[in-house]
Amino acid sequence: MDDFLPIKEDLAAIRTDRISFGQYNCVHSYPVHNVHSFKRVIDKLHYERILLGVELRKNNYIEEEVDIKYESKETHALNKSRKYLEMIFHKDEFLQEYDLINNIYLSAEVNDFIFMILNPKKGKKYFDVLSGKVSIDIEGEHERILWFEHDASDIYVAN
Numbered sequence: 086m087d088d089f090l091p092i093k094e095d096l097a098a099i100r101t102d103r104i105s106f107g108q109y110n111c112v113h114s115y116p117v118h119n120v121h122s123f124k125r126v127i128d129k130l131h132y133e134r135i136l137l138g139v140e141l142r143k144n145n146y147i148e149e150e151v152d153i154k155y156e157s158k159e160t161h162a163l164n165k166s167r168k169y170l171e172m173i174f175h176k177d178e179f180l181q182e183y184d185l186i187n188n189i190y191l192s193a194e195v196n197d198f199i200f201m202i203l204n205p206k207k208g209k210k211y212f213d214v215l216s217g218k219v220s221i222d223i224e225g226e227h228e229r230i231l232w233f234e235h236d237a238s239d240i241y242v243a244n
Contacts, residue, residue: 091115091242099241100234103198105213107222109230114239120190126240128180130229132203135179137189138212138219139170140198154178161214169214173205193237203229 091113099112115126127135134156140163156173163169179185193199200219202211204227211230212219221230221243230243 094241100232103200103218104232105216105218105220107220109221109223109243112241112243114234114241117190117233117237117240120187123190123237123240124180124183124186127186127201127231130203130242132176132227132229134173134175134204136171136173136202136205136211137179138200138202139189139192140167140212140217141170141192142166142197163214163217169212171212190237193233196235198232200230200232203227203231 092115094112094114096106096112099114115122117123117126154174155178156175157171158173159171161169189199198217200212204225205211206224206228209224210220219230219232223230223244228244232241233239234241
């Protein structure tokens, strides 16, 4: 059986505590068994740019692992022990960084909140620092919002 086959999801059955739903068509999930299946999912989806949003402990290693070329980077302190990191990459550069992809998956496994936006709109804010929620308000035909289930067992894709 192909792991890449999406499963259409019922919102009542998925993790939505960090998501604020607005305009979207549907939500699908892809099973993620390990970092290789996660990389396969993000490799096969169609996009040119990817926004990585991470709410993490201030001593988390994701930010230090990023020594690749990125389009933009923002960091916001949330409290004494947590911060929000947002970076935008081009797909080719992102997919070549296996260590970064591995660290994203490992952080999602321990329930750090991680989301990705495929083909993000320039200047659009997806994460509300005050509420700690990602706004699912899809405006473009190719814009996609991805987030992990607890323990990174699935990745959800809203389009």
